[in-house]
Amino acid sequence: MTWLNHLAARAHVPVFVAFGDDAPAEAWTLSRLPGVLIVDTPRAASVLLVAGTIPEALIPYLHRLHDQLPHPRATVLWQSRPTQSIPNAVAVTGGNEIGLVVVNTFADLLAGDRVSEPDVLPNKPPAEWRGVGPHGQGGKGMMGGTPYGRPMAMTDDDIRDGLALDSYTAEFGPFLPFFPPGLVLKLTLQGDVIQKVKATHPPFGSGRPLLAAMLRLMGLPALAVRSLNGGANRRVLQRLIRLSGARFAIPPGLGRMPDGSDVRARFDRMTRTSTDATLQNPSDMALGHVLIGLEWHAAMLVLSSIDAASLQTLCKNSDNDDASSATDGRDPSGHDMHTGHMS
Amino acid sequence: MTLLAVFGLFVFLMASVWAAAAFDMACRGWVSGLGARSADRPLRVAAMWLTQQRLTTEAPDRMNGLLSIAGYLALAMVGLAMVPLGPDMALIALPTSVVLWGACEALVVVVVFLHGWSQNAPLAMIGAYRYVAIGLPIMLLSMFVLIAAALPAGSLDLRDIVTSQRDLWNAIRQPLGLPLFLLLGLSLTLRGPFNYADSVDLAGGTSVESSGPDRLAWQVARLAMLTGFSAVAATVFLGGYLGPVLPSPLWLALKTVMIMALVIGLSHMAARTPVARMMGLIWMILLPLSFADLIWAGLVAF
Amino acid sequence: MQTILAIVGIFALTVVFVGGLRAAGWSDFTGPATAPQQRPVLGGGDPETHAWQRFHVRYYTMMLLFVAFEMEMMFMYPWAVVFVAEGGKALAEMGMFLAILSVGILYGWREGVFRWE
Numbered sequence: 085m086t087w088l089n090h091l092a093a094r095a096h097v098p099v100f101v102a103f104g105d106d107a108p109a110e111a112w113t114l115s116r117l118p119g120v121l122i123v124d125t126p127r128a129a130s131v132l133l134v135a136g137t138i139p140e141a142l143i144p145y146l147h148r149l150h151d152q153l154p155h156p157r158a159t160v161l162w163q164s165r166p167t168q169s170i171p172n173a174v175a176v177t178g179g180n181e182i183g184l185v186v187v188n189t190f191a192d193l194l195a196g197d198r199v200s201e202p203d204v205l206p207n208k209p210p211a212e213w214r215g216v217g218p219h220g221q222g223g224k225g226m227m228g229g230t231p232y233g234r235p236m237a238m239t240d241d242d243i244r245d246g247l248a249l250d251s252y253t254a255e256f257g258p259f260l261p262f263f264p265p266g267l268v269l270k271l272t273l274q275g276d277v278i279q280k281v282k283a284t285h286p287p288f289g290s291g292r293p294l295l296a297a298m299l300r301l302m303g304l305p306a307l308a309v310r311s312l313n314g315g316a317n318r319r320v321l322q323r324l325i326r327l328s329g330a331r332f333a334i335p336p337g338l339g340r341m342p343d344g345s346d347v348r349a350r351f352d353r354m355t356r357t358s359t360d361a362t363l364q365n366p367s368d369m370a371l372g373h374v375l376i377g378l379e380w381h382a383a384m385l386v387l388s389s390i391d392a393a394s395l396q397t398l399c400k401n402s403d404n405d406d407a408s409s410a411t412d413g414r415d416p417s418g419h420d421m422h423t424g425h426m427s
Numbered sequence: 428m429t430l431l432a433v434f435g436l437f438v439f440l441m442a443s444v445w446a447a448a449a450f451d452m453a454c455r456g457w458v459s460g461l462g463a464r465s466a467d468r469p470l471r472v473a474a475m476w477l478t479q480q481r482l483t484t485e486a487p488d489r490m491n492g493l494l495s496i497a498g499y500l501a502l503a504m505v506g507l508a509m510v511p512l513g514p515d516m517a518l519i520a521l522p523t524s525v526v527l528w529g530a531c532e533a534l535v536v537v538v539v540f541l542h543g544w545s546q547n548a549p550l551a552m553i554g555a556y557r558y559v560a561i562g563l564p565i566m567l568l569s570m571f572v573l574i575a576a577a578l579p580a581g582s583l584d585l586r587d588i589v590t591s592q593r594d595l596w597n598a599i600r601q602p603l604g605l606p607l608f609l610l611l612g613l614s615l616t617l618r619g620p621f622n623y624a625d626s627v628d629l630a631g632g633t634s635v636e637s638s639g640p641d642r643l644a645w646q647v648a649r650l651a652m653l654t655g656f657s658a659v660a661a662t663v664f665l666g667g668y669l670g671p672v673l674p675s676p677l678w679l680a681l682k683t684v685m686i687m688a689l690v691i692g693l694s695h696m697a698a699r700t701p702v703a704r705m706m707g708l709i710w711m712i713l714l715p716l717s718f719a720d721l722i723w724a725g726l727v728a729f
Numbered sequence: 730m731q732t733i734l735a736i737v738g739i740f741a742l743t744v745v746f747v748g749g750l751r752a753a754g755w756s757d758f759t760g761p762a763t764a765p766q767q768r769p770v771l772g773g774g775d776p777e778t779h780a781w782q783r784f785h786v787r788y789y790t791m792m793l794l795f796v797a798f799e800m801e802m803m804f805m806y807p808w809a810v811v812f813v814a815e816g817g818k819a820l821a822e823m824g825m826f827l828a829i830l831s832v833g834i835l836y837g838w839r840e841g842v843f844r845w846e
Contacts, residue, residue, distance in 0.1 A: 088755055092478045095471035102773075118465055124630045125770050127482055127638040130475075145773030151765035154480040154638040155758035194478060200758065205765040209485075210775070232486045237782035245846040250782035252549060255774030262628050263772060275785030276553045277845070300627045303619050303699035306458035313460055324458070324696070333620075333698035379787070379845050380553055381701040384628045429731050433738040437746075477755035482762045484769055486779070493747060501743040508735055519732050526806060548769035549780045560788040567798050570805070577809040635770050640750040703845035706788060710834055710843050718827050725820045728813055 089194040096121040097190040100129035102149060103265030104136030105288045108163050110179040111135035112293050113312045117183040124261045126152040130193065131186055132159045134173075141285060142258055143167070145268070147204040149259050156193040156200040160186060169204045209233040242274045243377055249274060255284055262301060262384050264395055265290050269371075276380040281371045283399040289392050295354040297388040301381070302330050318356070325355055339374055339386035341394075342366050350389040366394055370402040432518050436508055444650040445469050446684075451650075451691050458695045479639030488545035495542035496641065499648035502531045502538065506655030510662050511586045513675040525573055525583040528659055532569060535615050535652065536562035539624050542645065543633030554632025557702050558624035562614055564709045565621070569611035571717035572604040575724035576663045585659075589667040598664040600727060603720035605664040607713065612660065612690045616653045619694030623702055657686035790842035797833065801826070 098121050101114060114133075115122045123129050126149055138146050147169060150159065159173040162182055166175060176185050192198035211233035240251035257268040266288035272280035299308035307328065310321055325331075334348045343366075345353075374390075375383050390398070448469035456466040483489075506528060508518040521527055536559055543555025577583055579600070580591035588597075598605045613621035625632040634645050661667060661682035670678035700708070769776060786792075804826070812819045837843065 088474050089478055089757075091471055091474035094468075095475035096467045098475065116459075116461060121467065124627055125635045127636055127770060128631070128642060130479065142773070148765065148768060148775060149773040151763070152482075152768060152770060154482050154766075155756075155760075156478070156480075196757075203763055203765050207763040207765065209764050210768070231779065234485065234776075235778050237778040237780075239783070242785060244787070247785065249785040252776070252778060252780065252782055254549060254771055254776035257772045257774060260772030261630060268774060273549075273553075275787050276557060277785070277787065303622055303626060303697075304695070305627065306455045306695050309459035309461065317460070320460075328696055328698045330698040333700035335701060335704050379701060379703055380557075381626075381628045382703075385701070429734045430738045433735055433742060436739075437742055477750070478757070480756055480758040480760070480762075481751055482766055485767045493744070493751075497740070497743040497747040500747065501740045504739045504743065505736060508739065519735050521732055523806075529802070544781075546769075547780050549776060550770060552780045552782075552784065556784055556786060559786075560791065563795050564791070567795070570802055574805050574809045578812050581810055581813045583806060583810060630770060630772070639756060644747045644750050703787075703843075706791060706845075707838075707843040710791070710794075711838060714834065715831065718831065721827070722820075722824060725812065725823065729816065 089196075093191045093194040097131055097186050098123045098129045099131045099133050099186060100126045100149075100153070100259075101133045101135055101261075102138070102146060102259045103288070103290065103292075104134060104138040104142075104164055105266065105290075106163070107136030107265070107288075107290060108179050109291060110182065111162065112291060112296075113314075114182075115309045116312055119187050120183055122261075126259075127154065129153050130157055130190055132157065133162060133182075133186065134159065134164045135162045136288075137163075137165050138167075139266075142266070142268075143169075145258055150201070151203045151205050158189045158193050158198060158201060160189060170201065172199070172201055240272070240274065240279070242277075243279055244274075244277055251279060253280075258285060262297070262388065264288075264292060264387060264392060267387075267395065267399070273380075278375050278378055278380070278383055281375050281402065283371055283402050286399040287392050287395050289396065292392065294388060294391065295351075298351055298354065298385065299325070299330065301384055301388055302328075302333050304328055304330065322355055331355075334385060335382065338378075338382055339389060341374070341390075342369060347385050347389040366397055366401075368401070369398055371398045372402060374398065429518070433504075433508070436504060436518060440504060440507060440651050440654060441647075443654040444647050447650045447653055447687055447691070448472075448646075450688065454691050454695050473643055476639055476643035479642075481640050482636070482638040484546050484548050484636050487547050488541075491541045492545035492641075495538045495545060496644045496648055498538040499535065499542070499645070500651050502534055503648065503651035503653075503655035506531050506652075507658050509585055510658040510679070511589055511667060512679060513668050514590075515586065516668075516675075517586060520586070521584070523583045524585045525577055525588075528585075529566075529570055529573070531655075532566045532611070532615065536566070539617065539633060543624065546633070546636040548636045550629040550631075550635045551633050554624045554626070554629045554635075558617075558633070560702055560706050561621060561623045561709070564706065564714070565611050565614045568607055568709070568714050568717035571714075571721050572601070572607050573663060575601055575604055575717075575721045578721075578724050578728045585662050585667075588663055589669060592666040592669060596664065596666045601664075601720055601724045603716055603723065605660065607717055607720065608660055608664065609686075609690060609693065610713065612653070612656045612686070613694060615656050616649050616690065616694075618649075618653075618690065620697040620699045621705075622694075622699060623705075626699065653687055653690060654683070657683045657690065660686045787845040790837075790840075790846065794833065794837050794842055798830065801830065 159170050161173045161175045237250035239248050251274050253272045255270050257263045258266050264287040268285035270282040296308040296311050337346050339347045452466035453463035456463040509524045511517040539558050540555045543551040576597045580587040617625045625634050665682040668675035668679040
């Protein structure tokens, strides 16, 4: 063990948490554990912590996530079903010992007592590379081609200003730290504005602390950790949140739901500065109604302001209602395209 | 001789990066309510990142990936090198140093963009483009307040701007200048309310794909830029090396540390609004405020 | 000359520093990233295409206004140097100039150039 590994082993363990169904309640307050650092991207993590059960349908996603961690890496399964594909994973059941297990696993990794986990997926490009031309681009001129076996983006219509540029389609989630756990969205983007939404997998009915999620989205991770302290010193927390201007950072009218509440009103409920009733179940709305036409950051604020049960309803409605028809009838973004224009 | 001084500057900068990282971590501990004792230590984190494998993405832009990180660090050092440590003691002694600093600000937008672009990954790409929408207009208002600070000196030389503050600091003479300039600092260092490039809603934005040594180098560059910016701000608004009794470089260091602490504190305590709203705010409110600062500076300069 | 030497020295040093961090073999795992490791981070999802694209820049109208202001900086630099010597005349000139630019901002706002189109 070199001096560098020795020093590194004393750092906080960078952990990426993949939330499954029925994740232990302690999993939501992991960022308060001493010696552990919850990171936002698997690229920064050394330990992949799988909290709760990953449904069969999401196992391929877990495999892709697992392989994105840099070596040295290890997986800890916390109240999670063991999986054949990651045979060396450490299994934990209790909530108390998790911090210790993570720290010890990391120390073993750096000391060389534990072998860094190999990839689950085979080492070959996502598609067969049919490259032609000096850079393998394969297309004609500026258009198309399949470098590295993946096609290039092509133009599509745009709903905001009608300028048809390239659209980007991908499945986002289920293990993004700013996404409701379990939710997989197939999003089509033009620039950073959402054009199409399709829910591939609904979110789990989790106990995700929404206030902490909102604070993190507004660039206040330290306040988010404070908000997870189980209700102690609520006055101080409320004062710090007011001081941060978080309420005014949320654009008014964003993400309005059938009960008339916008993200700002729902944020007030979370901070308990407003005593309105909780969100009614949005029985006649689909995901497209709340997300299409929004810029990325605003869309993520909307997603984190809605509780898991309502999100599940939105996803179910989206299955019946084709996402592309969501733009019919009403303007989803609450953004009038023509105000302030001469034409 | 010059190259030796450059190396000395680098060593000093790394010490400052370490201190800034330690303070940042402690600050996070205070605000989170866990206490500063729970904070990590910068050298351990650096070692941890160094022991990680360096990952690349599918078909990345390797050259720009390297140049963006190195360029960010270099721009921070150029900024720091322009700052006079005492009368006629600056590594880059230029009669137009304010213009050179303006070029550094503009190039920061370029290197941050390239950092996101070079990854060939969607979240990094969104962060890169989004940063430009804020990085460019915020630069305008910083140039207005810098030119306001140059008025009483009648010179674009940082050394002359310092000596023009012998009687009164620019922070007091032009009260709007420093607060507006601090906003630029938040944007240049990708922090808190102006972190439109590396934010949580993009899982790290332009650095979402960085691991190991790349992550370390990028964070070092960000904190180096914080040092460079703070030294320039202390020079332009807080009288730089001027001060009684203590040797002049020490005064400069003290004021720089003060600005650094202010920027770090702000970044943990102020919320970030979606980018479209911030862009409107900059043009409609902050930019007119910087006009007011310039006119005010002009009126009191006679 | 000293300035150019210093700037070149700084850039060379930083490239060596970052390159050194990458290349020095600090880690026991210096191998290249495998194909599954190279996939872009989407939280487990997989993209259909490369991320490089003709990106829909939502603030392009704002950029036109930005260019106007940025060119104006060329005028501000020499103005700042002669300001005290020229006195009230310089202040009046710049006041008029800023007033015209402010009208430009107002016009742009009415046209909606600061919106995320």
